[in-house]
Each structure stands twice: as structure tokens, then as C-alpha cells.
Amino acid sequence: MGGSKWEQRRVETTQRLQHCALELTLERGFDGWTMDDLAAAADVSRRTVFNYFDAKADVVLGPHHDLPEETVAAFVSGGPTGRLFDDLVQLAREVLHETSVDIELELLRRRVESTDPKVMAIFRARFEEHVEDAVALILEREGEGFGAHRARLVMRLLVTVFDSMLDRSAPDLTRPLPDLIDDAVRDARDVFAD
Structure with a gap:
């Protein structure tokens, strides 16, 4: 995972969001959580979530x-x-x-x-x-x-x-x-x- 610090941070944030979304899905089912729940679980703002992913399916399945x-x-x-x-x-x-x-x-x-x-x-x-x-x-x-x-x-x-x-x-x-x-x-x- 090379590249600039910004790129590395972007990859890490993307993976953290995906991991949290997958864990939420395991715990509550796909329909059992919101993007706000994801933001809270990943300790980021709602805006950050939408800067990385457009929809729940994208974050669960990956971009x-x-x-x-x-x-x-x-x-x-x-x-x-x-x-x-x-x-x-x-x-x-x-x-x-x-x-x-x-x-x-x-x-x-x-x-x-x-x-x-x-x-x-x-x-x-x-x-x-x-x-x-x-x-x-x-x-x-x-x-x-x-x-x-x-x-x-x-x-x-x-x-x-x-x-x-x-x-x-x-x-x-x-x-x-x-x-x-x-x-x-x-x-x-x-x-x-x-």
C-alpha cells in the first residue's frame, strides 16, 4: 500500500468504513442500520461516509x-x-x-x-x-x-x-x-x- 500519506489515509478510512458496515450487517442485518449508524461506528462524520460511498450497498460490497x-x-x-x-x-x-x-x-x-x-x-x-x-x-x-x-x-x-x-x-x-x-x-x- 504505497503512495502518499493522503492516499494511505484514504485507503485506511475506506477499509475502516467497509469493516464497520460489514460488522453492522452481521449484527443487525443489511436493513438494520443507517449511514448515521455507520458514521458513529467508524467514528467519522456522516459527511465523511458520503465522501467515500454513495450508498449502503457500495460500502458493504466495496466500491x-x-x-x-x-x-x-x-x-x-x-x-x-x-x-x-x-x-x-x-x-x-x-x-x-x-x-x-x-x-x-x-x-x-x-x-x-x-x-x-x-x-x-x-x-x-x-x-x-x-x-x-x-x-x-x-x-x-x-x-x-x-x-x-x-x-x-x-x-x-x-x-x-x-x-x-x-x-x-x-x-x-x-x-x-x-x-x-x-x-x-x-x-x-x-x-x-x-
């Missing part, structure tokens, strides 16, 4: 991050490696790096998503939006002949790799994220090589 245009253009043109799955893994790495993923926060988010039906529904809707955006990029890169069903399958496999990465992190939260990703990708390759 949406767009990839830089040059990264998307490189992917669509067949880069960086020329192998679709490897390039998608690289895009995922960039998103995880850019967003300063906190594994503990992701594990807590996973717990909330699996226990609160409202959060589960919101997560599913957001997930489908992201998948459709990715499918469009894959089809732009690979051509319509690749097929939307195959593109969705590739994205779901990538999500499964990410989920495996979270499973691997639980016993040892100190392992570097790139190592966890590499292990999960390696295991996926091994499974499909059999």
Missing part, C-alpha cells in the same frame, strides 16, 4: 473500480500475454493491487454475503453486471464466434480461482496476495490438465 483505459485497450488487443485466461488473471491482479485488497475484509465480506439474504441478492446483481462487462470485453477481444456462454464460463472460473485464493488466505493472512493467486491458478491448471 466499484474501473481499470485504466490503457489496461483495457491492451487486453482487448490481445495482451499482455496473448493467452486469454492468463490475461484475465493479470487484469484481476491489477484490480486487486489497485484496490489495496485487505484479505481479512474480503473474508468478512464473504461471511456477510453468505448469511444475509439481502446482501446476497445485491451481490448477485452486481456480480452479474461485472460478468456482463467482462463478457463484452472478452468478445471484443476474441470475436463474437468465441461465444457469450464460453466467456461467462471463463469469468466464473476466474471467480472460482479468486474464491480459492481467499480459502488459502484464511489460515495465514500474512501470505502475499500474488503468491495466493499463483497457487490458486497453478492448482486450477493442474486440475484441468488431468
